[in-house]
Amino acid sequence: xxxxxxxxxxxxxxxxxxxxxxxxxxxxxxxxxxxxxxxxxxxxxxxxxxxxxxxxxxxxxxxxxxxxxxxxxxxxxxxxxxxxxxxxxxxxxxxxxxxxxxxxxxxxxxxxxxxxxxxxxxxxxxxxxxxxxxxxxxxxxxxxxxxxxxxxxxxxxxxxxxxxxxxxxxxxxxxxxxxxxxxxxxxxxxxxxxxxxxxxxxxxxxxxxxxxxxxxxxxxxxxxxxxxxxxxxxxxxxxxxxxxxxxxxxxxxxxxxxxxxxxxxxxxxxxxxxxxxxxxxxxxxxxxxxxxxxxxxxxxxxxxxxxxxxxxxxxxxxxxxxxxxxxxxxxxxxxxxxxxxxxxxxxxxxxxxxxxxxxxxxxxxxxxxxxxxxxxxxxxxxxxxxxxxxxxxxxxxxxxxxxxxxxxxxxxxxxxxxxxxxxxxxxxxxxxxxxxxxxxxxxxxxxxxxxxxxxxxxxxxxxxx
Amino acid sequence: xxxxxxxxxxxxxxxxxxxxxxxxxxxxxxxxxxxxxxxxxxxxxxxxxxxxxxxxxxxxxxxxxxxxxxxxxxxxxxxxxxxxxxxxxxxxxxxxxxxxxxxxxxxxxxxxxxxxxxxxxxxxxxxxxxxxxxxxxxxxxxxxxxxxxxxxxxxxxxxxxxxxxxxxxxxxxxxxxxxxxxxxxxxxxxxxxxxxxxxxxxxxxxxxxxxxxxxxxxxxxxxxxxxxxxxxxxxxxxxxxxxxxxxxxxxxxxxxxxxxxxxxxxxxxxxxxxxxxxxxxxxxxxxxxxxxxxxxxxxxxxxxxxxxxxxxxxxxxxxxxxxxxxxxxxxxxxxxxxxxxxxxxxxxxxxxxxxxxxxxxxxxxxxxxxxxxxxxxxxxxxxxxxxxxxxxxxxxxxxxxxxxxxxxxxxxxxxxxxxxxxxxxxxxxxxxxxxxxxxxxxxxxxxxxxxxxxxxxxxxxxxxxxxxxxxxxxxxxxxxxxxxxxxxxxxxxxxxxxxxxxx
Numbered sequence: 001x002x003x004x005x006x007x008x009x010x011x012x013x014x015x016x017x018x019x020x021x022x023x024x025x026x027x028x029x030x031x032x033x034x035x036x037x038x039x040x041x042x043x044x045x046x047x048x049x050x051x052x053x054x055x056x057x058x059x060x061x062x063x064x065x066x067x068x069x070x071x072x073x074x075x076x077x078x079x080x081x082x083x084x085x086x087x088x089x090x091x092x093x094x095x096x097x098x099x100x101x102x103x104x105x106x107x108x109x110x111x112x113x114x115x116x117x118x119x120x121x122x123x124x125x126x127x128x129x130x131x132x133x134x135x136x137x138x139x140x141x142x143x144x145x146x147x148x149x150x151x152x153x154x155x156x157x158x159x160x161x162x163x164x165x166x167x168x169x170x171x172x173x174x175x176x177x178x179x180x181x182x183x184x185x186x187x188x189x190x191x192x193x194x195x196x197x198x199x200x201x202x203x204x205x206x207x208x209x210x211x212x213x214x215x216x217x218x219x220x221x222x223x224x225x226x227x228x229x230x231x232x233x234x235x236x237x238x239x240x241x242x243x244x245x246x247x248x249x250x251x252x253x254x255x256x257x258x259x260x261x262x263x264x265x266x267x268x269x270x271x272x273x274x275x276x277x278x279x280x281x282x283x284x285x286x287x288x289x290x291x292x293x294x295x296x297x298x299x300x301x302x303x304x305x306x307x308x309x310x311x312x313x314x315x316x317x318x319x320x321x322x323x324x325x326x327x328x329x330x331x332x333x334x335x336x337x338x339x340x341x342x343x344x345x346x347x348x349x350x351x352x353x354x355x356x357x358x359x360x361x362x363x364x365x366x367x368x369x370x371x372x373x374x375x376x377x378x379x380x381x382x383x384x385x386x387x388x389x390x391x392x393x394x395x396x397x398x399x400x401x402x403x404x405x406x407x408x409x410x411x412x413x414x415x416x417x418x419x420x421x422x423x424x425x426x427x428x429x430x431x432x433x434x435x436x437x438x439x440x441x442x443x444x445x446x447x448x449x450x451x452x453x454x455x456x457x458x459x460x461x462x463x464x465x
Numbered sequence: 466x467x468x469x470x471x472x473x474x475x476x477x478x479x480x481x482x483x484x485x486x487x488x489x490x491x492x493x494x495x496x497x498x499x500x501x502x503x504x505x506x507x508x509x510x511x512x513x514x515x516x517x518x519x520x521x522x523x524x525x526x527x528x529x530x531x532x533x534x535x536x537x538x539x540x541x542x543x544x545x546x547x548x549x550x551x552x553x554x555x556x557x558x559x560x561x562x563x564x565x566x567x568x569x570x571x572x573x574x575x576x577x578x579x580x581x582x583x584x585x586x587x588x589x590x591x592x593x594x595x596x597x598x599x600x601x602x603x604x605x606x607x608x609x610x611x612x613x614x615x616x617x618x619x620x621x622x623x624x625x626x627x628x629x630x631x632x633x634x635x636x637x638x639x640x641x642x643x644x645x646x647x648x649x650x651x652x653x654x655x656x657x658x659x660x661x662x663x664x665x666x667x668x669x670x671x672x673x674x675x676x677x678x679x680x681x682x683x684x685x686x687x688x689x690x691x692x693x694x695x696x697x698x699x700x701x702x703x704x705x706x707x708x709x710x711x712x713x714x715x716x717x718x719x720x721x722x723x724x725x726x727x728x729x730x731x732x733x734x735x736x737x738x739x740x741x742x743x744x745x746x747x748x749x750x751x752x753x754x755x756x757x758x759x760x761x762x763x764x765x766x767x768x769x770x771x772x773x774x775x776x777x778x779x780x781x782x783x784x785x786x787x788x789x790x791x792x793x794x795x796x797x798x799x800x801x802x803x804x805x806x807x808x809x810x811x812x813x814x815x816x817x818x819x820x821x822x823x824x825x826x827x828x829x830x831x832x833x834x835x836x837x838x839x840x841x842x843x844x845x846x847x848x849x850x851x852x853x854x855x856x857x858x859x860x861x862x863x864x865x866x867x868x869x870x871x872x873x874x875x876x877x878x879x880x881x882x883x884x885x886x887x888x889x890x891x892x893x894x895x896x897x898x899x900x901x902x903x904x905x906x907x908x909x910x911x912x913x914x915x916x917x918x919x920x921x922x923x924x925x926x927x928x929x930x931x932x933x934x935x936x937x938x939x940x941x942x943x944x945x946x947x948x949x950x951x952x953x954x955x956x957x958x959x960x961x962x963x964x965x966x967x968x
Contacts, residue, residue: 250922251965291540292540316534319538319539320536320537320538320539322536328668328807330668330669330807380854400855404854426855428855449855452853453849455620455783455842455845455846455849458616458617460616461838463838465830465834465835
């Protein structure tokens with residue numbers, strides 16, 4: 001019936017602690033008030049210290065109740081707790097000391113009040129850290145200062161990722177379940193922060209469960225508290241993770257369910273648990289690192305850039321951080337081979353080159369071949385025939401070539417076969433698309449999009465309902 | 466030069482004429498108040514952080530040309546967007562969200578538990594449920610459910626990713642359209658297209674970055690604010706092109722005025738405007754300068770891009786265009802042409818989807834079906850045409866309405882209606898995306914047996930917007946604009962990226 005009483009009292013702790021802070025400070029102020037005749041303040045000091053002592057003990061009691069009710073780990077609150085009680089005890093002894101000596105100027109009293117001030121400050125600071133987080137004060141400092149003092153101690157867990165080739169050998173618990181828990185749950189369920197008396201950091205803690213008992217029902221995922229709480233509506237107060245925190249994506253929950261269904265083994269691999277590939281495919285990271293080559297380049301010099309832009313080229317960085325650029329002749333329809341040659345100073349920066357609708361021809365290809373980081377090449381609506389396309393095999397990052405409405409020929413496209421990276425060529429509305437058959441395409445190391453899609457008329461097209 | 470001097474003297478004289486004794490008295494009073502208010506209102510200015518009036522104002526490329534391109538903050542999957550908005554909101558229950566249970570309960574009263582505490586635009590009391598009026602089948606390798614209302618689209622379902630449980634919180638067209646396009650149901654925020662052109666500029670300097678095309682006889686209920694620039698400089702608002710006749714009026718030079726003369730005229734006007742800007746520092750003056758220049762440059766490229774007659778016959782057949790008429794099909798073809806020419810954001814609005822069942826045109830099995838026929842082929846054609854030209858590699862296509870339709874038959878004013886119709890519904894509706902950065906063939910979210918609310922994978926309007934921005938290389942939480950003393954975002958304080966539909 002009255003089970004709410006204790007939690008409620010506990011939660012008054014953050015309020016009550018301010019009373020001893022105030023009283024102790026006022027006692028100290030009156031003790032050291034710069035005035036010759038200090039005896040005049042003696043009754044005030046005594047009374048203030050009495051109030052300090054009583055409120056300090058009251059703060060201790062509520063604090064201990066709070067600690068018991070809210071599932072703090074002892075390690076996290078130990079210093080605050082010990083110091084808090086020490087503060088209350090020193091307060092008490094100082095009161096009796098002054099009462100006995102009937103003066104405030106005594107070496108013993110000076111020492112005690114000094115220590116009192118120190119413990120009070122420290123206790124308050126530690127208490128603040130408990131409620132606001134340990135980095136509350138430091139996180140607003142400039143990054144440089146934080147790093148010098150080593151205050152950045154945030155635990156970081158990346159998203160789950162699996163190797164597309166070897167995913168079946170991955171351990172279901174260690175390499176899938178635990179990473180999912182790390183990313184979604186761990187910030188509140190770890191050694192330091194044990195919400196609901198639950199840790200989700202290891203096999204043992206998972207099996208142990210929290211204050212509401214076990215969280216895993218082996219073979220029955222929907223009855224497991226772990227899953228149940230995640231599937232509650234977002235607005236439900238028991239929903240986990242809390243509404244304002246990052247929510248697990250659907251496939252993560254599905255994997256946790258599959259793990260429980262397969263018997264919640266801590267040793268089996270994904271393959272042994274017979275997990276279908278559809279469940280894990282969204283976590284595959286391709287072996288190749290990223291679509292664009294990873295490079296260490298200084299950003300292009302401003303005046304070089306300005307020069308090339310004034311020629312008519314569109315040049316823009318791929319992203320704010322990346323030095324790599326996209327170059328396009330979109331505003332430069334009269335662009336010819338020699339104009340493109342003027343891009344020489346930034347040749348290693350060019351990742352995307354779009355010369356569609358320009359006046360370039362096959363003689364340009366040797367120059368393009370020198371663009372070591374070229375990933376995407378667009379030559380739509382140009383006179384390119386592709387006579388020297390074998391040169392493009394030097395562009396080891398080149399993944400896509402757009403040749404829509406160009407003059408590219410079948411025999412020239414074949415020169416690109418077994419290109420190290422090339423995945424797709426767009427060749428709609430070209431001489432090639434007219435003479436090439438599908439079986440020929442199937443033999444190539446890359447896909448060719450020849451388009452010419454049609455949507456046959458249907459009897460319903462003309463019906464008026 | 467002489468002419469320019471004359472113009473400037475004229476301007477100077479005009480300004481002098483305004484300075485009368487009354488002005489002196491008025492200025493004395495108002496400017497004293499202004500002085501007092503200035504420190505209080507600090508931060509209300511739009512270009513906060515910049516000195517409003519100073520000779521040594523540093524002008525960046527962006528100031529001189531607000532549409533000059535900028536790199537996206539992060540690697541972007543898409544560089545352009547084609548957004549197909551079906552104004553009025555089509556019924557998801559006839560098109561994509563197949564509910565066999567609803568067939569069984571056709572014409573049965575809707576369970577009261579569903580109606581409790583709900584408000585509908587027109588439904589009163591307890592309406593009857595209305596089963597799906599179309600026949601569904603699974604299509605493509607992805608096995609997506611699409612009805613026979615969209616026979617052409619059902620052939621390209623493997624290109625798209627469905628969002629089956631989108632929800633909004635506005636059940637009237639105007640606010641819901643504003644919410645979908647600007648992130649707020651009230652006026653004053655920039656539209657998605659404005660945010661994107663503000664963030665990325667435009668690649669083709671001869672065309673606007675944000676083009677709007679409308680069809681269906683009317684513009685959206687929320688008016689032009691759905692493509693407005695809100696508090697962003699007005700140069701970022703959508704440029705609406707006419708859907709019939711000349712897309713942009715007065716592109717032809719008037720008789721007796723050649724292009725050179727026009728250029729001299731425009732550069733003189735811009736000189737004056739620049740002087741004006743230096744004096745007052747109002748960014749709107751820059752927008753003005755830029756629009757003059759843009760209009761001049763557009764004269765060359767627009768007639769070519771906006772003319773669909775040059776397209777080969779089989780392309781016209783593919784799209785089912787109706788040359789000379791205002792048609793969604795023409796707009797789809799135009800959208801492809803614009804994106805091909807480097808336009809950043811093309812927004813299509815098709816009006817006439819408000820299928821309440823009050824008459825033949827709004828009946829879910831009659832007029833609605835005709836509307837479906839109008840968009841079915843063009844949309845399938847657009848996706849295929851983008852795909853064959855390689856444009857789908859860097860273009861994001863979005864389709865949706867501003868909300869969905871009820872699983873219940875509408876009973877306007879509590880009466881039985883002669884036609885089958887559905888009311889506005891906010892709890893669950895379908896949208897789809899295709900192209901750059903999208904996991905093609907995906908389907909995310911699920912609704913309950915009646916299609917009333919989402920039970921899984923619910924996404925909000927802000928989630929959809931966050932996802933679109935993500936594909937374009939933005940972090941929707943960091944993409945802000947300072948206005949009235951605080952940074953504003955498209956997604957306000959919400960929005961989660963829908964990672965399940967991203968490739």
